[in-house]
Every structure is written in C-alpha cells, then in structure tokens.
Amino acid sequence: MAVLNINQPLRGLRTDRASTARRPIALSRVGGAILRQGVVGYVAALAGAWFLAAERFDLPQEWTSGVVAVVGAWLLYSFAALPAFERARSFKPSTRLVELLGVATVSLVIAGFDSTPTARRAMVAVLAGPALLGVSAIVHRQVLRRTPTILVGQVESVRRLEKRWAARRDVTVVATCSWRSPHELAPAGAVSDHSFDDVVREVLAAVAERHATSVVIASSRAFTNPALRHLAWALQRAEVECLVVADMSDHVEYLSPRRVGDQIALSLRAPNDHLMSLVVKSLFDRVSALVALVLLSPVLLVVGIMIRLGSRGPAIFRQVRSGRDGRPFVMYKFRTMSVDAEDRLDDLMRQNEGAGPLFKLRNDPRITPLGRVLRSLSIDELPQLFNVVKGDMSLVGPRPALPAETSQYSEWVWRRLHVRPGLTGLWQVSGRSALSWDDSIRMDLQYVNNWNLRLDLAILARTVGAVLSRDGAH
Structure with missing residues (x-):
C-alpha cells in the first residue's frame, strides 16, 4: 500500500491504443466506430x-x-x-x-x-x-445522446459527480478512476494504490475497453499537475475528449472561459444579465400569460364556482410571498384548504415532512377533497397568471417563497431571489416535492445563472408532462 506522490511527472507516456492498431479488429468494433x-x-x-x-x-x-x-x-x-x-x-x-x-x-x-x-x-x-x-x-x-464517460479525480469529487449524473440522459459514467487526497493511504484494491503513471494507464485501458468518448477530470490540481496534463495529451492522441470540471462546491454558476493577459480565466457573469434580455423576458411572460388567461377563462370560472359551492370561504387564496430581491407581493391561488388553515399550521409543524425551511405534509388534514384534486393537477396555480401579467412573477423561475422561509436563507441561497419567482421552474419539472432541499436549491441556482428563452420554452413544455404524470405532486 503506497502513498500517492501527486507531483510525479509522467515521462515518455504513450497511449496503449497505438500499439494495438495492427491487431485484427472485430467487425463489431469497426461498426461501432463507423456509427460513433x-x-x-x-x-x-x-x-x-x-x-x-x-x-x-x-x-x-x-x-x-x-x-x-x-x-x-x-x-x-x-x-x-x-x-x-x-x-x-x-x-x-x-x-x-x-x-x-x-x-x-x-x-x-x-x-x-x-x-x-x-x-x-x-x-x-x-x-x-x-x-x-x-x-x-x-x-x-x-x-447517441448518452456520452460514455470516465470520471478521474479524487475519491470525494468523483463520487459526488457520479451520484449527481446517475439519472442524467446525456451522460453515462462507464468507469471511474480515483485517488485519495495527498499523503493519505489508499484502501486495498483501490486505484489510488498506484502512482499517477498507473492511474493514466488505467484510464487509457478503460477508454479502450469501455469505448468511452469522454474523460472528465474532477480535480482542483488538473491544470497544475504534470501527470494530469500528460493524461490530457495522451487522450488527445487517442481522439478522446478530455474535460476538466470546475468544482465550485455545488454552487451552480455560469462559467465562460476568456483570456486575461497570458492566462485563461473563467468568467462568472450570467449570459443574460443585461437590460435587453430582461425586457424581452418580461414582454414574453406578460403577453403569454394574458393569452393564457383569455383561453382558460372558462376553466377558471368553473373552478371558482366549484370551490365556493364545495366549502365555506373565498375561491381565491391571497398570501404574501417574497418576490425579486425579497420584495413582498400578494400571490393568488385557488383555495385548496379550509378557511382556518393558517390558524392550524402551528399544530401541524411537528409533522412537517418538508426539507429545509419548507413546510410539506403529504396527508395535510386542512386540504379539502376538491383541493386535493386541484393540487394534483396543479390547477390551483393558474390564478398566478394574474401575477405574471402584473409583473410580480414570471412564467418560469424559482417558486415564490414565504417571507418566513426567505428569512432563513443563507447568503448563497438568497441568490434565487435575484430573479422574479415563476409559475413553474426547473425543479418542478425534475421531481417537484420529491426532491431534497439541496437539490431543489441547486436547480433554482442553475436556472438563475443560466436562463434563456429557449430554456424557458423547454421548461414550459416539460411542465405539461410533469403535470400530466403528477410527478412528485402532493
């Protein structure tokens, strides 16, 4: 069992693929290469x-x-x-x-x-x-939408990426090659028992065996360690894509490379952080919401009458929520609970099933029979189209939170309030209530830092499928 020497350079490294080029190649491999x-x-x-x-x-x-x-x-x-x-x-x-x-x-x-x-x-x-x-x-x-990928890096980074990418449809992790942090002994049988020479050889062998087309290096030393640079050069000769993950400790930011002097730097400026994009988004939201209100007006009228006939109280529920930059606004929803729901909240707090500051209760006794149906189909959210027309909300964005919830936000979670809250969002179409608090925040931040109109249209289209399948709704 050896201690890693992360400063060891690789001398005279050559890809193993070149030495096997003259061997008979199976017909299936030729067909696979032609297809890929x-x-x-x-x-x-x-x-x-x-x-x-x-x-x-x-x-x-x-x-x-x-x-x-x-x-x-x-x-x-x-x-x-x-x-x-x-x-x-x-x-x-x-x-x-x-x-x-x-x-x-x-x-x-x-x-x-x-x-x-x-x-x-x-x-x-x-x-x-x-x-x-x-x-x-x-x-x-x-x-070929799933890219066969090999993860390379320290154990913690590789495991975190492998877990995050497990359910993705655009990448498939076919192998991992990892090591532990410097001066730390490696467990028996792990790749980290070897020097970086052996790690590189194992990566190249895994590329040939698994027909990987991409190798992702998850290491903060990727740009400074000679061994990892030699790995990138070897992969280049083998015509395999080599990528380096910019690990920002789960803070999802928009990164774009640019040259500063003679160095490569990563810009953190969001791509649509300018006035014109905000104007275009606002116009798109308001016009689309107005058209939707006109088309859905018979549905809204029928649902409102059913709520009034089904239980005592108004058809529309009004509640103060936190808008852009934390500014409060009145949000509209179809009432799905009894009129004394707010008064009964304290008695139910000990049964809270929500993550973080959110309150969720799968079998909430305050929900009316009709309200349960409206929630499962997300019809209760339709009055928020008025909020979109007024400019308090967008069609797509992080869900509007209660002031009591935003008061508990840490500094990096507060970033989700830098855009208008939305009628639907990225986490709503990716599991909704079934997601953990950390996953939902990560997706909200991913949207805030990378939004564009094409992404908005894609989320709106996926919202229809999520509503019909009732994915994570309760």
Whole structure:
C-alpha cells in the first residue's frame, strides 16, 4: 500500500491504443466506430448530392462531376478537421459550407455574374450535402445522446459527480478512476494504490475497453499537475475528449472561459444579465400569460364556482410571498384548504415532512377533497397568471417563497431571489416535492445563472408532462 506522490511527472507516456492498431479488429468494433464517427451521414451527404445532380436534375456530366468533387472535398476536409468524438454530432461542417457558399454567391452577385438555370440547380445539389449531414447530426444526437464517460479525480469529487449524473440522459459514467487526497493511504484494491503513471494507464485501458468518448477530470490540481496534463495529451492522441470540471462546491454558476493577459480565466457573469434580455423576458411572460388567461377563462370560472359551492370561504387564496430581491407581493391561488388553515399550521409543524425551511405534509388534514384534486393537477396555480401579467412573477423561475422561509436563507441561497419567482421552474419539472432541499436549491441556482428563452420554452413544455404524470405532486 503506497502513498500517492501527486507531483510525479509522467515521462515518455504513450497511449496503449497505438500499439494495438495492427491487431485484427472485430467487425463489431469497426461498426461501432463507423456509427460513433458519423461515417454513414457523410456517405449519405455525398450520395444525396450526386443523386440530385445526376438523377433529379439530370445535369451534364461535367456539372455532376463538379458537384461531387466540391461536396466530396468538403466532406473529407470536415471529417479530418474534427476529432472522432465530435464528427457524428457536429453542425460545423454544414454551417461552414453554407457560409462559404453564401459568401461566394454574394461575391458573384456583386461582380455581376448572371447564373444560368444549370448553375442554380448545381448549387441546390451542393446544398443537399450540408442539409443531409445536418439531419445526420440531429439523428446522432438523439441516438447517441448518452456520452460514455470516465470520471478521474479524487475519491470525494468523483463520487459526488457520479451520484449527481446517475439519472442524467446525456451522460453515462462507464468507469471511474480515483485517488485519495495527498499523503493519505489508499484502501486495498483501490486505484489510488498506484502512482499517477498507473492511474493514466488505467484510464487509457478503460477508454479502450469501455469505448468511452469522454474523460472528465474532477480535480482542483488538473491544470497544475504534470501527470494530469500528460493524461490530457495522451487522450488527445487517442481522439478522446478530455474535460476538466470546475468544482465550485455545488454552487451552480455560469462559467465562460476568456483570456486575461497570458492566462485563461473563467468568467462568472450570467449570459443574460443585461437590460435587453430582461425586457424581452418580461414582454414574453406578460403577453403569454394574458393569452393564457383569455383561453382558460372558462376553466377558471368553473373552478371558482366549484370551490365556493364545495366549502365555506373565498375561491381565491391571497398570501404574501417574497418576490425579486425579497420584495413582498400578494400571490393568488385557488383555495385548496379550509378557511382556518393558517390558524392550524402551528399544530401541524411537528409533522412537517418538508426539507429545509419548507413546510410539506403529504396527508395535510386542512386540504379539502376538491383541493386535493386541484393540487394534483396543479390547477390551483393558474390564478398566478394574474401575477405574471402584473409583473410580480414570471412564467418560469424559482417558486415564490414565504417571507418566513426567505428569512432563513443563507447568503448563497438568497441568490434565487435575484430573479422574479415563476409559475413553474426547473425543479418542478425534475421531481417537484420529491426532491431534497439541496437539490431543489441547486436547480433554482442553475436556472438563475443560466436562463434563456429557449430554456424557458423547454421548461414550459416539460411542465405539461410533469403535470400530466403528477410527478412528485402532493
């Protein structure tokens, strides 16, 4: 049992994949490599361009040969210019050729070139190449959406990432290679019994055995340790993607690299932290909420009448919540509890099943029979569309908390109040009440630091599925 020497450099490191290149390769491995690198899409792009030129448009032989030559040369260049792990899913070859043809077309128009019908058909045939390759990239992103990944780093970091990524649909951890902190003895049988030379060899062996296309290094010393840099160079030669996780102790921030002097720094500025994005989001929210209110007005009216007939009290429940930056506002909901619900809260606090400062009780006796149905379908939240129109809330954002809850927030949890609260949010479509307090806060912060309109639309679409499946609702 050895103590790790984390400062040991690796000398003359070579990937084991090069030494096995001359061995007979199984047909299944060849087929897997063809699929992972998108060769079928490249061949289809060339065949589609030829078919349009020769069969569909019946171009002369010289024009057809020109189309095939242009598309073939572009495909060969694109294939060689991209690493193996990026070829199947990348849109770069398609966009680059379209941009190049656009520049060429504008240049010819400026020069006064008058294209013939044959030239226009040839241009369409050439464009079939990037179109088909783009379709191939979309298909591969769906079929190969799970990236086979190997985690490398200290035991604590690797275990934390492996647990967090266990339920994800875009990454699959196929192996881990970890070590303990410096000067700490490793348990018997662990990878950390070896030097970093052996760790690197084990990573390369796992890449070859598990057909991994990505290696993620979860170590704070990744940029300073010579051994890990040698690992990155070896993976580069093996055409395997090598990534370094910026571990911020579970604080989800938007990170973008930029060069400062001769160093690489990570910017923590949120991508939509400017006035125009806030104006666009506000307009989108208010217009969408207003349209939804008009369309849902018969439903709102019927539900309101049913509540009044079903139990004593008003149909709309009003409650003060914390809005953006903690400013209080009155939130509207359909009443789902008895009118004395607030007075009975203290008696039920000892039965609280919620995490953190939240109060949750699965079988809350204050909920009316109709209210239970409304909650399970999230219909009780619909009056908050009025809050969205007023500007107190957004369609998507962290859920509005009670002032008594926000008063217990730590400094980093308070970050979730830097945007307007939402009618739905990222954690609502990822488990809702079934999530732990830490997971829900992490997802709220992930939204606050990375929101954009496309993400909002995706969350709204996923909200429909979460409501219909009643995922985590009670």
